[in-house]
Amino acid sequence: MARGWRADWRARLPARCEVCGDWPHGPLCPPCRAELAPWVPRCPGCALPHPDHVNLCPTCQADPPPWRVVRARLDYAYPWDAWILRLKTAAGLGLADALAQLWLDDPTVERLLADADGWLPVPLAPVRLAQRGHNQAWSLMRALARRTRTPPARAQVLRRNPTAPVLHHLDAAGRRAHETDLFTLEPHALAWVRGRHLLVVDDVMTTGTTLRAASQALRQAGAASVAALVLARTPPPGAQGGG
Incomplete structure (x- = not known):
């Protein structure tokens, strides 16, 4: 007592x-x-800093992504890298509200949320979910939903292939090689996905392989469009971390 x-x-x-x-x-x-956490304009294709947050950077123009737009609020750098790592533990769940609030400081996010008629988190592998006890992307999405007028959110739409490799052990080429192996759709979600403008939510975008695989799976299932919202973007090698 x-x-x-x-x-x-x-x-x-x-x-x-x-x-x-x-x-x-x-x-x-x-x-x-x-x-x-200053707002930084970012390319809508790769979420790296770019003077024009409306048009694609030259790299994305040459190799357009499968999503309509992706927005990242922060660089995956001090202090946010440590915060996000803590968020993956039960002790760090209290940070979700403060991190989700940072999204709403981004002038481009309001339109992104308004254009979506369904949100879904990037799923964890079953073993990883069992180890952590929660999905940090779902925790962030729920915290964001509490601050907005949210459309229908679904936790069980994408299913991560349990035999797919852990991506953070692979280089960029290795990640791209396993894109088509990462996700399938839950059978009961197929009808829900068709014709919807979907927003995929995740904590960190590193090379974009995870989001690319999720977007491709959703589009192949009949989604009208796919956009992505991540909290942090890993800076390119040699870049100075900042906002």
Whole structure:
């Protein structure tokens, strides 16, 4: 009884900023938010920084992605890389609300959400889901839905192939080689997918292979269009991490 009372009492206390320790501005104080999460225009095809957030960069013009548009809010760099790693654990689930709020600071995200009539998270492999106990993409999506007027969200649409390799062990060429192996659709979701403008949500975009595979699977199943929303984009080699 006393232990439960102490936990409830602590939950009601103001929290410190997770970055600078300022009190009472947890988990992210306004100065850290302004300095470390500035809005950066990004290519709608690859989500890398690009002066024009409307038109594709030269690389994406030469090799257009299967999604209509992808938006990323942050670089996968300090301090967000550590936050996202913590989000993958039960102890870090409390960061989902603050991270989802950063999406709404992006002037391009409101239109992206409005254009979608269905949201779905990128699924984890069954073994990984069992280890973590939750899917961080679903946690972020639910946190975002609490702040917006959300369309129907579905957790069980895409199914990750249990025999597909773990992508973070592979280089870019290896990832692309396994694109078609990653996802299938749950049979019960086929009718729901057809004709819908879908938004795929994930935490991090590294090379785009996961999103490419998910988008291709959805389009082949009859989705009218696919867009993607990720929290962070891995910078290209040699780039300086920032917002």
